[in-house]
Amino acid sequence: MAPMTGGSTPRPGHSVTQEGARSAAERLVFFSDAVVAIALTLLAIELPVPRGATGSALLDSLGEGFPEYLAFGISFAVIFLLWNGHHRLYRYLTDAPPALVRWNGLWLFSIVLIPFVTKVLTEGSSDEPSFPYRFGLYAVVQVLSGVATLMAARVMGREGVVDLEAPGDLLAHSRRRTFAFLVPFALSIPLAFVLHAWAYVVWGLGPWLTATVLRALARRRARS
Secondary structure (H helix, E strand, O other): OOOOOOOOOOOOOOOOOHHHHHHHHHHHHHHHHHHHHHHHHHHHHOOOOOOOOOHHHHHHHHHHOHHHHHHHHHHHHHHHHHHHHHHHHHOOEOOOOHHHHHHHHHHHHHHHHHHHHHHHHOOOOOOOOOHHHHHHHHHHHHHHHHHHHHHHHHHHHHHOOEOOOOOOOHHHHHHHHHHHHHHHHHHHHHHHHHHHHHHHHHHHHHHHHHHHHHHHHHHHHHHO
């Protein structure tokens, strides 16, 4: 039996040959990229089209649609960050064992939900009693994505399907990035009931603060 790329021996559920393993990994990545592209397209389709016979009327229409445009910008950034993290991790994938396919499927499920929860988020103002629930639903989807990524990275390490040419800290770096993304969204869910619209600040500053803390802890562990 041919050895897998990365120096590991195929386990049950792995492709038998190196060529078959690479093909399975590439198909998983290509399919994931296609789903992300569709999600971004659906996100843009939901944008309201400004209308007006005069310049001032057109500007007024743009102003009325500002919450939807802002939500689009947030969701575009979220999807891009999720895809970028996925790309960094999966570019060194050498096979697609069933457990990894399942967790990647959960990640894709969260991605295709983002246009929907974006629409839900903008279906009312931040002053309404339903806002924390709409806000929380959006955040829950992002937490789900983060959990799926963490579990996928765990499977990749356990099954030995990471190319030997990958950076040595690939999985650890992916976990740090994912925690920096996941923790602020998780914390923002209860905070939305207290802060209301100010909970958006947690989304904006939270990832940076969490990443800073994680880097500091990593440096401290390295010194010790």
